[in-house]
Amino acid sequence: MPIMTTNPALARALAERGYTEPTAVQLAVSAPETSGRDLLVSAQTGSGKTVAYGLAMAETLLGNDEGFGPAAAPQALVVAPTRELALQVQREFEWLYAATGANVVSCVGGMDPRAEQRQLSRGAHIVVGTPGRLRDHLERGRLDTSAVQVAVLDEADEMLDLGFREDLQFILDATPPERRSLLFSATLPRGITALAKRYQRDALRIEVTGAEGGHADIEYRAIRVAPKEIEHAVVNVLRFYDAASAIVFCNTRETVRHMLATLQERQFSAVALSGELSQNERNAALQSLRDGRARVCVATDVAARGIDLPSLGLVIHADLPNDAESLQHRSGRTGRAGRKGVSVLLVPPFRRRRTEDMLGSLGVTPTWSGPPTADDIRKLDHERMLRDPLLTDEASEDDIAVARTLLEQHPAEHLVAALVRHYRAALPAPEEVADPGEARSPRERATGRGFGGPSGAGGGTWFRLNIGRRHRADPRWLLPLICRRGNLTRDDIGAIRIFDDESAFEVAAAALDRFSEALRTPDGSNVAIEPLPGGPRPSRPERPGRGRPPRDGQKDRPASGKSFRDKPAQGKPADGGPREPHSPGRPPRAHPNKFGGKPAGKGRKRP
Known part of the structure; x- marks a missing residue:
């Protein structure tokens, strides 16, 4: 028997579905010591836990019986954080329990509650739903939980993060106290253990690690990209991997809309998935991915949990996630249940350190x-064309007859060229994207090598910022600010020199055109950047005790006597620093802020 279950009906369903090897979590919940007990299970997304608790439930609901009796009040209740996850669980249960005659009803937000009420009134064996909708049915007397024998909380940590604690407590309080409780969570923070202590009895704690930890079947790649070339990089990554289906993650709905328009304009069959869509629109988008009508889904983190697309081979983080947990759940959409997948992070140079820290906290070393x-x-396109069924499949007699007619009228080389044009016409054109390059090593920065140092190219152009020492200017946030504003990388910037009322920085000659083009686009801030002919000079004499004039032949130096680009900044590095000047050393509240708003004074919150 491929997976340890004593129920013949479920064993047949698993065999028909092609389950040849159980996953670690499926083995763990099927072990003899779990029989009849409450379970507190820590397992990562994509580990096969839906089937795992489906099997664990069957022991209580069916025993060795092959079928359910007539449907009445539900015997099992599964609570999931999102509509997509709840509907996915319903689909999994429908094939797993198909031979048992189980009636599985879903109750989720965004769907017609009256239709759900009619289904519940006709009777159900298993109800799967989201916390808010289940509580609504309970309060209105539409859902009878008096016969519940098993209650399952799936992705419990996510439900607590989304603020469903009170709803979960209301639902569990409405079920019989003797019912069996199965709690599944990717992590086990204090809130989860408190919930388990209150609603579980002598629960067996199971922690699935190792090969099922969420990364074994995922290849992580980190791609250096200039901030203004992210969309072009997404196009090239999609074209390079040519996955059967892919998800591109963005952080906001507006970015999703813009990315979707960009991809559709470039001939990608793409759909969107975000919180602003209705449930029917979201269902239609997912169905188009499942049946192959669409190959790319552009989504916010609403899609990071609970979506299982069997053919999903590629996840692209167009916007980097906010934390390691979000990265893990996004990436977990691929590499599921033994299938291989690729997770690609598009990393602007000033976000590299933060990205490395995020991946390191997950134990992941990317390429x-x-x-x-x-x-x-184009090279890959050529190789794929040679393997295309259009060329490899055996031709019919009609095809050969037409081919002979064409050869009589056109040279063979002309016909093959036409075939190549036809093949390429269906492919989105790749973009020309530059590699910002590797960041300089600490040794290179310390010795001044690279741009602006003794062995560098030199010859940079100086610019002035209207922020200085009186505004608490600090290189830890000035450097990423300049990079973002000017579409630069760290290696495009030479020395940064800070004076009382202004700062100066040097831009490499090779990046000057790109920098000047970026400055033509207003960014809505009050931070002004302008050329500084002749190099940096303080706008007023330095105060006594702040340093001494440079000797003859020496370059100007800031009051500290050193260039901030000749020595690594202490404390939090620039590429892992705050997104805006909100760290120690930021401008005081009297100074116009980076976002272009009014100064934050007394009685006004900071931006």
Whole structure:
């Protein structure tokens, strides 16, 4: 028997579905010591836990019987954090319990509650739903939980994060106290253990680690990309991997809309998935991915949990996630249940350190590279064309007859060229994307090598910022600010020198055109950048005790006597620093803020 279950009906369903090897979590919940007990299970997304608790429930609901009796009040209740996850659980249960005659009813937000009421009134064996909708049915007397024998909380940590604690407590309080409780969570923070202590009896704690930890079947790649070339990099990554289906994650609904329009304009069959869509629109988008009508889904983190697309081979983080847990759940959409997948992070240079910290906290070491080039993609297109069924499948007699007619009228080389044009016409064109390059090593920065140092190219152009020492200017946030504002990388910037009322920085000659083009686009802030002919000079004499004039032949130096680009900044590094000047050393509240708003004074919150 491929998975340890004593129920013949479920064993047949698993065999028909092609389950040849159980996952670690499925083995763990099927072990003899779990029989009849409450379970507190820590298992990562994509580990096969839906089937795991489906099997664990069957022991209580069916025993060795092969079928349910007539449907009445539900015998099992499964609570999930999102509509997508709840509907996915319903689909999994429908094939797992198909031979038992189980009636599985879903109750989720965004769907017609009256239709759900009619289904509940006709009777159900298992109810799967989201916390808010289940509580609504309970309060209105539409859901009878008096016969519940098993209650399951799936992705319990996510439900607590979403603020469903009171709803969960209301639902569990409405079930019989002798019912069996199965609690599944990716992590086990204090809130989860408190919930388990209150609603479980002598629960067996199971922690699934190792190969099922969420990364074994996922290849992580980190791609260096300039901030203004992220959309082009997404196009090239999609073209390079050519996955059967892919998800592109963005952080906001507006970014989703913009990315979707960009991809559709470039001939990708793409759909969107975000919180602003109705449930029917979200269901339609997912169905188009499942049946192959769409190959790319552009989504916010609403899609990071509870979506299982069997053909999903690629996850792209166009916007980097806010924390390691979000990264893990996003990436967990691929590499599921033994299938291989790729998770690609697009990393601007000033976000590299933060990205490394995030991945390191997950125990992941990615492969770093620049974005796929147009030449790389064209080479792969050539190889894929040679393997295309159009060429490899055996031709019919009609095809051969037409081919002979064409050969009589056109040279063979002309016909093959037409075939190549036809093949390429269906492919989105790759983009020309530059690699910002590797950041300089600490030794290079310390010795001044690279741009602006003794062995560098030199010859940079100086610019002035209207922020200085009186505004508490600090290189830890000035450097990423300049990078974002000017579409630069750290290696495009030479020395940064801070004076009383202004700061100066040097831009490499090779990046000057790109920097000047970026400055033409207003960013809505009150931070002004302008050329500084002749190099940096303080706007007023330095105060006594603040340093001494440079000797003849020496370059100007800040009051500290050192260039901030010649020595690594102490404390939090620039590429892992705050997104805006909100760290120690930021401008005082009297100074216009980076966002272009009014100064934050007394009685006014900071931006």
